[in-house]
Amino acid sequence: MSRKSKRNKKVTKTTTKESKSSNQNERSSSLLLLSKQEHDTAPPPPPPASQEIEEIPQPLEERPFPRRDPISELVQSRVGIGIILVMVALFCEVFFAKPILHQAGYTGESQLFQEMMQAAGVNFENTLRYINASIPSTGMDKNPNLRPGYILAQEGARAKNPVVLIPGFITSGLELWAGEECAKRHFRQRLWGSLSIFVQSFVTDMKCWSRHLALDPITGGDPESIKLRSALGFEAADYFMSTYWVWDKIIENLSDVGYDSSNMMMMSYDWRLSFPMLEERDGYMTKLKANIEALVKTTGTPVVLVSHSMGSQIVLYFFKWVTTPEFNGGGGGGSDWVERHCSTFVNIAGPLLGVAKAVPALLSGEMKDTAALLGPMGSMMERVFGKKERKELWTTWGSLWEMLPKGGDAIWGISHDVITKKDMLASEYHDRQLTDRVNMVCVDESCNAVMDSKTTNDTPHQELQEGPLPFITFTNNLSSNEFESDVLALEDDIDNNGIEGYRSNDKEWTITDTIEFLIKSGGGYGGGLHASKSISPRPDSESWNNPLVTPLPKAPSMKMYCLYGVGIETERAYFYQKTIPDLDILNGNDEQSTPGKEYIPYIMDASVNDPENHVHFGTRSSDGDISVPLVSLGYLCVDRWKSSKKLNPSNIKVTTREYKHREEFQVNDPMRGGPYSADHVDILGNVDAVTDLIKIVTEFETDELQDQIVSDIFSISHKINNRNAK
Numbered sequence: 001m002s003r004k005s006k007r008n009k010k011v012t013k014t015t016t017k018e019s020k021s022s023n024q025n026e027r028s029s030s031l032l033l034l035s036k037q038e039h040d041t042a043p044p045p046p047p048p049a050s051q052e053i054e055e056i057p058q059p060l061e062e063r064p065f066p067r068r069d070p071i072s073e074l075v076q077s078r079v080g081i082g083i084i085l086v087m088v089a090l091f092c093e094v095f096f097a098k099p100i101l102h103q104a105g106y107t108g109e110s111q112l113f114q115e116m117m118q119a120a121g122v123n124f125e126n127t128l129r130y131i132n133a134s135i136p137s138t139g140m141d142k143n144p145n146l147r148p149g150y151i152l153a154q155e156g157a158r159a160k161n162p163v164v165l166i167p168g169f170i171t172s173g174l175e176l177w178a179g180e181e182c183a184k185r186h187f188r189q190r191l192w193g194s195l196s197i198f199v200q201s202f203v204t205d206m207k208c209w210s211r212h213l214a215l216d217p218i219t220g221g222d223p224e225s226i227k228l229r230s231a232l233g234f235e236a237a238d239y240f241m242s243t244y245w246v247w248d249k250i251i252e253n254l255s256d257v258g259y260d261s262s263n264m265m266m267m268s269y270d271w272r273l274s275f276p277m278l279e280e281r282d283g284y285m286t287k288l289k290a291n292i293e294a295l296v297k298t299t300g301t302p303v304v305l306v307s308h309s310m311g312s313q314i315v316l317y318f319f320k321w322v323t324t325p326e327f328n329g330g331g332g333g334g335s336d337w338v339e340r341h342c343s344t345f346v347n348i349a350g351p352l353l354g355v356a357k358a359v360p361a362l363l364s365g366e367m368k369d370t371a372a373l374l375g376p377m378g379s380m381m382e383r384v385f386g387k388k389e390r391k392e393l394w395t396t397w398g399s400l401w402e403m404l405p406k407g408g409d410a411i412w413g414i415s416h417d418v419i420t421k422k423d424m425l426a427s428e429y430h431d432r433q434l435t436d437r438v439n440m441v442c443v444d445e446s447c448n449a450v451m452d453s454k455t456t457n458d459t460p461h462q463e464l465q466e467g468p469l470p471f472i473t474f475t476n477n478l479s480s481n482e483f484e485s486d487v488l489a490l491e492d493d494i495d496n497n498g499i500e501g502y503r504s505n506d507k508e509w510t511i512t513d514t515i516e517f518l519i520k521s522g523g524g525y526g527g528g529l530h531a532s533k534s535i536s537p538r539p540d541s542e543s544w545n546n547p548l549v550t551p552l553p554k555a556p557s558m559k560m561y562c563l564y565g566v567g568i569e570t571e572r573a574y575f576y577q578k579t580i581p582d583l584d585i586l587n588g589n590d591e592q593s594t595p596g597k598e599y600i601p602y603i604m605d606a607s608v609n610d611p612e613n614h615v616h617f618g619t620r621s622s623d624g625d626i627s628v629p630l631v632s633l634g635y636l637c638v639d640r641w642k643s644s645k646k647l648n649p650s651n652i653k654v655t656t657r658e659y660k661h662r663e664e665f666q667v668n669d670p671m672r673g674g675p676y677s678a679d680h681v682d683i684l685g686n687v688d689a690v691t692d693l694i695k696i697v698t699e700f701e702t703d704e705l706q707d708q709i710v711s712d713i714f715s716i717s718h719k720i721n722n723r724n725a726k
Helices: 003-041 070-076 078-103 109-120 124-134 148-155 195-204 206-213 248-256 275-282 284-299 310-323 337-341 358-364 375-385 387-395 398-402 408-412 446-455 484-496 511-524 630-643 687-698 713-725
Strands: 163-166 174-178 190-192 227-230 264-266 303-308 342-348 472-474 559-566 570-578 602-604 619-622 653-660
Touching: 148 248, 148 687, 163 248, 163 284, 163 310, 190 195, 190 206, 195 206, 206 375, 206 387, 248 687, 275 284, 275 310, 275 398, 284 303, 284 310, 284 337, 303 310, 303 687, 310 337, 310 342, 310 398, 337 342, 342 687, 358 387, 358 398, 358 511, 358 570, 358 602, 387 511, 408 511, 408 630, 408 713, 559 630, 559 687, 630 653, 630 713, 653 687
Parallel strands: 163 264, 163 303, 303 342, 342 559, 472 570, 559 653
Antiparallel strands: 174 190, 174 227, 570 602, 570 619
8 A cells, every 4th residue: 555545544534533523522512501501590409418408298198089080080980991982983883884884885784794793703802812811911810829729729728618609790691592683693692791792782783782681571581582591600700791800710719729610610690680580480599409409419518608799699598598498489498408508608799788879770770880971972872872771671670679778768878888078998997906907807806896986986977967868869859830730740640650759849868768769660660560579578578688687597507708898989879850751751652662661750960079078970979899888798797697686596607808999000901900909890809808718618727717897887887776776
């Protein structure tokens, strides 16, 4: 290489170095300028340590029931999320799909939709399962080391007594065995419990789906040419609507300690039927009795009955049925049948005294979640599946009538359990010296006395005025001159149609008034409605579905456990508006309607909101598990079954375990509340509740399972008893 070229290289390198140096200088200048600007605008530095001002920590207000604005409450509600998704799909279908299909010459949207899904190979359940499986999980589902069943198995817990699982309301799949032309393609498929069929029906032919889910209002059984039956086996209620687990976690944990299909079974049923109709149409009570006897014979040990939600009411009804002679309408098992065949009854989240939300469902075809749908979304919901359609469907379900609040005004007529802005939960009611500081477990019999004394001194409930609490408060009055003629005509026409009870001047109703109206009106069918007859007293003056009247069986060796969640706002009472219906419809002059059936004299007033006092969308709240109020979950368990010889003649030991709600978001299960959720359905996957259940059925370390009370159920029970003693 020539000297000249080397020299040129050196010049080039020098130039490059100078260029880099220039760029670095420019960047340094920019950084210095920026630093100077930040320094000019930056806040003064903190004082030295010796001059620091000590901050006084502000106490955080404990809010066991956090307030939410209406929109976030709806969005965070699982039902709300589902409704929103359906509404989006419906919007697209109404405003985009139908016009395009009609323009193309198609008229059978339902059939076309079905063919398109089949041609594309779309399966909603499989798609959701694939999505759910693709999300990494670190929970107890994927890691057996975290499952309570696996942990207890390592410690020595083993299957002992055979187990019978009895699911609750709406959680069992219903299969189509006979139907109208619009539904025949779904033969032996789940018309209830299948996400794909539900979406197809909702979008294309909701009326067909609704007709098939309804029961005959007069007979309480199958409508003509329609037959739905419960799915069978563990698959009937392990999952609901694809990936929404129900019993799956309990089944898997029981398998960890040695349970399988030879010593455990699921006794699903048609949850729409009234309890008497379960036996009359399906022979359910007879089958339950026979299966229990078979398990006892093959295993040599009595069974453990594990029920959830309405399933607990069915078990109590079954106890009465099986011990009643056949000539009195029972199963003829003898008075000692339960003692010989059942070692334990585990009641999980049972609505023993009914649920408040059954009332608006039957009265106006509503619930809090539907009442919260306002504006265009509410209008769209009413257009597709409105109050009239919902009320007409739900009125035929005898099970909803079975779940109406029990105990009358003595239980539901005072403000003992209604929460206010100053009310606190669990720990505020416990004497620290008499309870475990971590788990809040009552450690001796004086716990009851402490609860009683505290209710008269410093509990927040003391500031709530005691006295009658209306179950329904009316926010308007139709007795003005403007409506007077319509009201008078309306009252006459109601009487003529056998729909009694409408009183235009009433400002409020007790629970007794409310149920009286529901029974007399019969959802528009008057006294002919089969479902309302199921809650009437029996000839022997005992109502088999009312545990306040019908005693527990004579089974001194049997143990009972009440496991339920608390700490969530739960529907307790309502605000309503009065309406004036179309009298032509009421009198049957409209050929397209049934007399009285489309008449909704009262609707929820969703405009009533008082978050400070836990009133949302016309609903007043109490403590509970979001579905069942605390008084229904726990009053019998902690009080009447322990103190009343009449209701517990053989002194069956009853243990109550409460679980305080702790919600955690999980990526792999976003629609649920996490491993410590005490929600009405989530309790079936609550780690603490499942741990207790495994110990109970295996009789492993059961001595540790004493009463665990984390709510103010003691003070509520004390107030009920004091009021009724006067």
